[in-house]
């Protein structure tokens with residue numbers, strides 16, 4: 001540290017500069033990415049645990065950068081949120097997912113649902129209801145087949161206006177789910193006030209699942225809670241047959257995870273829809 005001493009500040013400041021440059025650069029790149037249509041949606045199947053059929057898919061965004069390749073959402077969604085670019089990016093994702101789901105439902109006899117992630121910033125932007133309405137009308141997708149995923153952090157926002165927006169969305173006919181359930185806030189009170197349809201149990205609970213683990217008690221309680229509130233329960237991050245068995249025995253409705261499939265590009269998801277049933 002003696003050797004570093006005098007250089008600490010300049011080292012810190014130059015790395016800060018680099019970070020800032022990266023940020024400004026990234027913001028500019030995100031703009032261009034939208035213009036050049038560089039975003040893609042991958043789809044991860046959601047499996048009905050009672051029948052083994054595909055219930056639908058969650059749309060997960062990726063950035064297909066011409067030089068850097070496929071960039072995962074964790075590396076650009078936070079900056080998109082800070083800069084407000086999440087609004088146009090989110091509208092693009094919503095529309096693209098609806099177009100895709102409309103296609104699937106033309107080609108398949110079973111209904112295929114699609115779930116789209118909404119960030120809080122996007123949800124509280126004043127035209128989310130109009131955006132969803134437009135996406136549904138312009139694509140002709142049955143709104144019952146569209147689910148909007150929100151995290152519990154929505155609870156920190158103005159409750160009255162969140163409930164009002166949710167009610168307007170429900171009037172359009174879409175479904176609302178709480179993503180990463182159990183990781184956000186201790187209060188469960190919002191469950192009775194918010195017009196939601198399903199709880200997605202965060203994958204941190206199923207990680208290292210074993211008998212007598214406290215996680216099994218939590219998962220089991222959440223599934224019961226969901227059932228008693230008339231909500232669907234969705235397991236996230238299933239990777240092993242043991243985890244699948246556990247969720248099935250507990251009566252969980254739907255599940256997604258690497259055990260069934262990683263998120264897939266459109267054409268591979270099409271193949272899965274044509275062929276796959278899990279028993």
Ligand code: C2E
Pocket residue numbers: 044059060061072073074077090093116117118119179180203236237238239256257258259263
């Ligand atoms: P999320 O909504 O909780 O999505 C689930 C994440 O877990 C996905 O990561 C998925 O690939 C991953 N995953 C699925 N099954 C498994 C499994 O069995 N094991 C493990 N280890 N991971 C699994 P991904 O695609 O990198 O997305 C990360 C996050 O980025 C999402 O978390 C979501 O919060 C955000 N995101 C993705 N697409 C969008 C979008 O269109 N809009 C917004 N606002 N956020 C998005």
Ligand code: CA
Pocket residue numbers: 058117149179
């Ligand atoms: Ca999600």
Ligand code: CA
Pocket residue numbers: 179180200202236
């Ligand atoms: Ca999640």
Ligand code: CA
Pocket residue numbers: 180
């Ligand atoms: Ca998450």
